[in-house]
Amino acid sequence: MTVNVRGATLAGRLAGLPLRAHLALGTVLLFVLAGLLGPLLAPYDAARTSPVDRLLPPGTRLSDGAMAWLGTDQVGQDILAEVLAGMRTSLTVALVTVVVGGSAGLLLGLLAGYFGGWADGIISRVGDIQLAFPSLLLAILLAGVLGPSMVNVIIALAVTRWVIFARVVRGSALAVRDREFVDSARVMGASHARILAGYILPSCLPPLMVAATVQVGLTMVAEASLSFLGLGVPASQASWGSTIAEGRDYLASAWWIAAVPGAALALVVVSIGVLGDLLRDVSDPMTEL
Amino acid sequence: MAGTEPLLELSDLVTSYRLRPGIGRPGGEVRAVAGVSLTVHAGETVGLVGESGCGKSTIARTIVGLVRPSGGKVLFDGRDLGALPAKELRRLRRDIQIVFQDPYASLNPRMTVANLIKEAWRIHPGLVPRERWDDEVDALLERVGLRSEHAGRYPHQFSGGQRQRISIARALAVRPRLIVCDEAVSALDVSVRAQILNLLQELQRDLGVSYLFISHDLGVVRHLCDRVAVMYLGKIVETGSKEEIYRSPAHPYTQALLSAAPSLDDWRTDESDEIVLTGDVPSPLSPPTGCRFRTRCWRAQDRCRDEEPAPAERDTGHPVACHFPGALPPPTTTAPDSGRLTKE
Amino acid sequence: MANESATPLLEVENLAVEFDTPAGPLRAVRGVSFEVGECETLAIVGESGSGKSVTAQALMGLVPQAARIAGGRVSIEGRDVAGLSDREWQALRGERISMIFQDPLSALNPSLTVGYQIGEMFRRHRGAGRAEARRRAAELMALVGIPDAERRLDDHPHRFSGGMRQRVMIAMALALDPRLLIADEPTTALDVTVQAQILRLLRQRQRAERLGMILISHDLGVVARAADRVAVMYAGRIVETGTVAEVYERPAHPYTLGLMRAVPDPRDIGAPLEAIEGRPPDLAARPAGCAFHPRCPFARDVCLTDDPAPHEFHAARASACHFAEEVIAHGGN
Structure with a gap:
């Protein structure tokens, strides 16, 4: 028996989601909004230091009378402002990386899955080799060679991510390629371009979206890792990774410097993971037909 | 026509x-x-x-x-x-x-x-x-x-x-x-x-x-x-007009297939007249030598193993790929089990 | 094969099965009655959605999650099975009544050897030891015509062809000498020549063990090839019963007549097929009166309002049609 899910409205679908989905969605939206609007609420300036306000615990009033809700770091900067600015960096890097890596993966995965043969051989083998190499090490290597800048971080991370997308797309393309309705288009005389665009691509998109969602979270972790090692965005830009790295030396005296961005990172990544799982569960019912 | x-x-x-070789399966064409x-x-x-x-x-x-x-x-x-x-x-x-x-x-x-x-x-x-x-x-x-x-x-x-x-x-x-x-x-x-x-x-x-x-x-x-x-198994064993195939099938496989095919009239016929082949179709990876049907055929002889029969109109009136084509003997004249490969 | 024993192996009276759906209960099987005797094969024929498989599942106490038996009585060897506990059902299944399915691959555990799975019947139900179970499994496999049985005990199901797998299923179903075997589309997935082998095997085992069988x-x-008596189902109800010869020669329900005419007639080749117009009704929108009336060439006013109960009009023949005699007269071929 087939259930008609197409008719369901977006609102209807949202209402049917479990509680954890609402929590995860809420968290992600909150962080995205904070990342977008944060600099307006709590401006962050990497150059500004305030030695009087060093290492204040959360909830202390600063020398200029403002409240440091999440405390200050070793140069007297407000952690809240730093985390909000870091959110912006993290989100930008993650989204651009996933779009760039996802596009490359989509293209190569389609080629490999649909045409097979030597194209598949080359793309899959290169992918295998790359996967055998720890992706963070590869990113460190690339970032080290390219030097610190946001663009370079994105390049380094996108290079490590495309394989994952390519594999997902290749798998779906392979599964659809030999379905009878694709055969029937071939018999009709349809060109490869028409089959790819009209038949193969629509079936690859839902799993790709699921993979992309999960990868946004994982890329945020990777970006933080690079910044933690000093290979990420330049010091003039805030990043959770570099804040955590700075806080490392003060773990005993001022735990909040490292803990706050760490907790933010964990919360966002877990929420995105939950959303990804959910997306997988509800993704395109038509592919089951 | x-x-x-x-x-x-x-x-x-x-x-x-x-075929790519897989676990427990040799590759090949x-x-x-x-x-x-x-x-x-x-x-x-x-x-x-x-x-x-x-x-x-x-x-x-x-x-x-x-x-x-x-x-x-x-x-x-x-x-x-x-x-x-x-x-x-x-x-x-x-x-x-x-x-x-x-x-x-x-x-x-x-x-x-x-x-x-x-x-x-x-x-x-x-x-x-x-x-x-x-x-x-x-x-x-x-x-x-x-x-x-x-x-x-x-x-x-x-x-x-x-x-x-x-x-x-x-x-x-x-x-x-x-x-x-x-x-x-x-x-x-x-x-x-x-x-x-x-x-x-x-x-x-x-x-x-x-x-x-x-x-x-x-x-x-x-x-x-x-x-x-x-x-x-990849070859045509018999071709003919509908009447030729259904009224006077000459290849033993056609005969077995027709006998095995269920029809509305089956309750009338005596089950001892059924031809029931033994065994399964051999793997197309390694088809039998000679005639491909010989491993399940009750008429098979040495020649069938050595020589592949080409489709030809022997005296059947339509092309049959069998060394020993022939009409089925009418059921009444056969002993219940002669020439029938039944499984006991 | 006449019904020889005093109490039939299986008696079903007025069986009803309902599915719970968001829109309310749907009756998939209604007012179904039949019996099966020793050494007899009753075929239940119908198209998809007619309720034939649900009926079979109900007899085994295995109705799907969303379904329940909503009425009627099923007795196996004179014993009413209503209210049996899970434990009692498990004892009954395999021992007294057993079942084979269309797709043996999904009914067998892919990760256990065939010998182990057959032997398990003896270990679990008979307390047999390992060696004993293995010996009996090999015997059974030979009995159902698996060549080289000893050697194939240790093969996994995927190493067997479709026909051989179905033989394995039959071996498992017959392991504990049940009295009644339910075969749900046992040859549908098989090739014609293999189908003939399996039908013959079933017939042989049935005779040797005096089994009652529902096909x-x-x-x-x-x-036509395998059954003694036949019950034709349409939209959850038996519309006609009788011996195969009677029903095939002189169908007494327009649906049966329609089915016969929709299949190429081996004695009148090329004659145009008379398709039954339309398609079987949705369970949720069962027509009033006789469920077949929208597709029935014999339908009259009474059919739109009165649902005809199956009535016996002849020894051991019943038809659920207001105009059974007329249908018979029409169908004589």
Whole structure:
């Protein structure tokens, strides 16, 4: 028996989601909004230091009378402002990386899955080799060679991510390629371009979206890792990774410097993971037909 | 039909698949179709019967161009499909359409019925002027027994029989001269199957289209077809008119197949008259030497192991690939078990 | 095969099965009654959605999650099975009543050897030891015609062909000498020549062990070959019963007549098929009166309002049609 899910409205679908989905969605939206609007609420300036306000615990009033809700770091900067600015960096890097890596993966995965043969051989083998190499090490290597800048971080991370997308797309393309309705288009005389665009691509998109969602979270972790090692965005830009790295030396005296961005990172990544799982569960019912 | 040029001619067609070695399975080349010659004339229905794995679906896929033959020729209208320039081939492909078995898998679930049909005209611009598309869709739907209000619906909103009607309408949209029906009615319920069979006959009468009707159901083939070819393990073992095959089958496999095929009359016949073959069809990876049927044949002799029988009209009146063809002895004159491979 | 024993092996009276759906209960099987005797094969014929498989599942106490038996009585060897506990059912299944399915591959555990799975029947139900179970499994495999049984004990199901797998299923079903075997489309997935082998095997085992058998099928040819009596189901109800010869020779319900005419007639080749127009009703929108009336060429006013109960009009023959006699007269071929 087939259930008609197409008719369901977006609102209807949202209402049917479990509680954890609402929590995860809420968290992600909150962080995205904070990342977008944060600099307006709590401006962050990497150059500004305030030695009087060093290492204040959360909830202390600063020398200029403002409240440091999440405390200050070793140069007297407000952690809240730093985390909000870091959110912006993290989100930008993650989204651009996933779009760039996802596009490359989509293209190569389609080629490999649909045409097979030597194209598949080359793309899959290169992918295998790359996967055998720890992706963070590869990113460190690339970032080290390219030097610190946001663009370079994105390049380094996108290079490590495309394989994952390519594999997902290749798998779906392979599964659809030999379905009878694709055969029937071939018999009709349809060109490869028409089959790819009209038949193969629509079936690859839902799993790709699921993979992309999960990868946004994982890329945020990777970006933080690079910044933690000093290979990420330049010091003039805030990043959770570099804040955590700075806080490392003060773990005993001022735990909040490292803990706050760490907790933010964990919360966002877990929420995105939950959303990804959910997306997988509800993704395109038509592919089951 | 004799004397006229055949519409479709397969000559010594070979189609093989390369099998990658897997766990517990050697790799190698499977000759799914191992030298098949067959003709279909204009306006004719030819039945191709055989059990699963005999290569009949591979023949279908080769004819419509989904699989490339590894030997032999496919001639359509006298022209070798393997030697045509791409553009001409594309044009000619229109003339040969296919209706698959599974009406749930063969229609793109994301397209409406109207789009499924119009897709054919998008692929072949110039066939139907764009302003006539909607009218033509309505006409085709009516032609196959659906209504114009069905045009906006998706495949999953239809029953199996209706979906098969949609598949037929889609095939008709490019005005083919030959439709390959690959088990096209096998998945349907009895009452619906009769509707589709009647539709196919009606279309042939009105449009003069030819069918290559591939099926495992001997009753349906007998009902629909003018000529019948029987396949076993990649080869055609016997061809002839419907009467020749069903009234005087000469190949032991045809005889066994006919005997095994259930029919409405089976309650009348004595079960001791059944021919029940032993064993399974051998793997096409390593077919038996000589005659491929000899491992299950009750007439097999040494010669069958050493020498492959070529299809020839021995004294049967129609081509049979058997060294020892012959009519079945009338059941009354045989002892219950002589010559019958029954399993005890 | 006449019914020889005093109490039939299986008696079903007025069985009803309902599915719970968001829109309310749907009756998939209604007012179904039949019996099966020793050494007899009753075929239940119908198209998809007719309720034939649900009926079979109900007899085994295995109705799907969303379904329940909503009425009627099922007795196996004179014992009413209503209210049996899970434990009692498990004892009954395999020991007294057993079942084989269309798809043996999904009914067998892919990760256990065939010998182990057959032997398990003896270990679990008979307390047999390892060696004993293995010996009996090999015997059974030989009995159902698996060549080289000893050696194939240690093969996994995927190493067997479709026909051989079905033999394995039959071996498991017959392991504990049940009295009644339910075969749900046992040959539908098989090739014609293999189908003939399996039908013959079933017949042989049935005779040797005096089994009662219920054959569920959509294929009128298979039924003609394998059954003694036949019950035709349409829209959840038995519309006609009788011996195969009687029903095939002189159908007494328009649906049966329609089915016969929709299949190519081996004695009148090329005659146009008379398709039954339309399609079976949705369970949720069962027509009032006789469920078949919208598709029935014999339908009159009374059929739109009165649902005809199956009535016996002849020894051991029943038809649920107001105009059974007329249908018989019409169908004589």
